[in-house]
Amino acid sequence: MSTTVSVDRIDEKLRPADLDDLCDAADAAIRDGGGFGWVEPPPRDVMERYWRGVLIVPDRFLFVARLDGVIAGSAQLVRPPRNNEAQAHACQLTTAFVAPWARGHKLARSLTQAVEKEARAMGFGILNLDVRDTQQAAIAMYESLGFRRWGTHPYYARVGGQFVAGHYYFKDLTASDEQQDETPR
Template identity: 60%
Template sequence: MTIKVKDITPNAVVEKVAALSDDELDELCEAAEKAILDGNGFGWLTPPPRRVLESYWRGVLLMPQRDLFVARLDGAIVGSTQLLRPPPNNEAQAHAAQLTTFFIAPWARGHGLARGLLKAVEETGRAAGFQQIDLDLRATLAAAIQLIEQAGYKRWGIKPRYAFIDGSHIDGYFYTKLLAETAA
């Protein structure tokens, strides 16, 4: 399922995927490794062995509560994010989905793909009946913070000692975006 997003480079596409070929899995792992090395590793500080990354992405595709979105530039996967649905037993928070593992490889930035991924997740969340999308990230990711705040996400909290990197504790920020007027 390809999701068309305005304001992205003509050779750039964002799509929700349910399966990946071996070549696509390799591209996704390569993009993730580059993002991890650049400091945007969705939890990883150093790239894990390739087999670990491959297992991670294969697992994502098997989990019914996760929708995987990929960003492509010139046909190659250069980034991704996931829409994480609450588990069925969490009725109290069934109105809110979470955006997670959001990254674009450093060399592929500046083409509108990050905005495209956000929009695709929001459209999918809205269509699935979610009233809001939540996310969290390290306070040191200035470009990501700027992007999500420009996209209408509101910071609602700070978690001291959110991450421990290079011998230092780093705060984290929590964000939410309402998808429906009734959620207000």
Template identity: 60%
Template sequence: MSEAPAHAVAVERCERLLEHDITDLCEATNAAIIEGGGFGWLEPQERETLTRHFRGVLLVPERELFLARLDGRVVGSAQLARPPRYNEAQAIGAQLTHAYIAPYARGFGLARKLVRAVEERAAALGHRVLNLDVRETQAAAIQIFEALGYTRWGTHPAYARVRGQIVAGHFYHRMLEAPRRKGQ
């Protein structure tokens, strides 16, 4: 019996989007939307709409885009949203948002790797808390977040409307450790 070929998995902070990355990103985003999770849109979007969205994310100083890759192709993303500079009181925390992996790329550990990359970046920027929220209907995402040590601190009973139904949403946080300096 032969072994299945190993797949290359990677997560990176995105500073610019190449045309082939936009193509992959739009495909992965719409696949996740169709499957029902992880992005907020309920219907697949036109490529132009998604391109504007992702290029816009790169222009916002308080946002960072992370890409998940499987065999070099973009198959998911997440965003790190930081409070604006003038909000010193809440600078302790940041938000993990719009995190998803396309259904055809699940099972390779990319979701965990994506979340960990966002956590590391948030900690490196001085944040000590990472917050996120998720619809209660997204059981796989909830399972991953809880396995990674996120604490559910609340539930909103009317968090979103999906296909005409009101659904609850859960709110999570995780305390982050300051990055270790070399020699520690």
């Protein structure tokens, strides 16, 4: 039996079943150490408010990955504030995760590619992201998609009382694959 993978951009409102799936997937990812800022899952009502809030924030776009129709991960595309003319060319991929039970189906890759495609369609030339040093599978995936590491912060996050390094990446959306290889580090 084959599995079905899809990625959708959620523009208006999450259906109750989708909100439940998204909260469950986020909770599982956080517990597995793949949270997006949270170290411990928040109470369910806080998580629900968070996801509803994402949909009403201007310049923030929610993408969800589904495995056999069930939301199993998400990512967000964030445009810079309108008053930031100097960085109007660059947007951010943030809060990306896939629930542990759904890994191995290329959902993270599909989410990243969907965000990248949307960023290009919006006219952005650069897509930025950051990731904890402990997320080696994510780092390998981003690098395989042409993202270039430009810096490391040794005190990026604090987890379990210990500091964790984090890495900063960008991808030039205007360059061809050959030009990506020549981008200075």
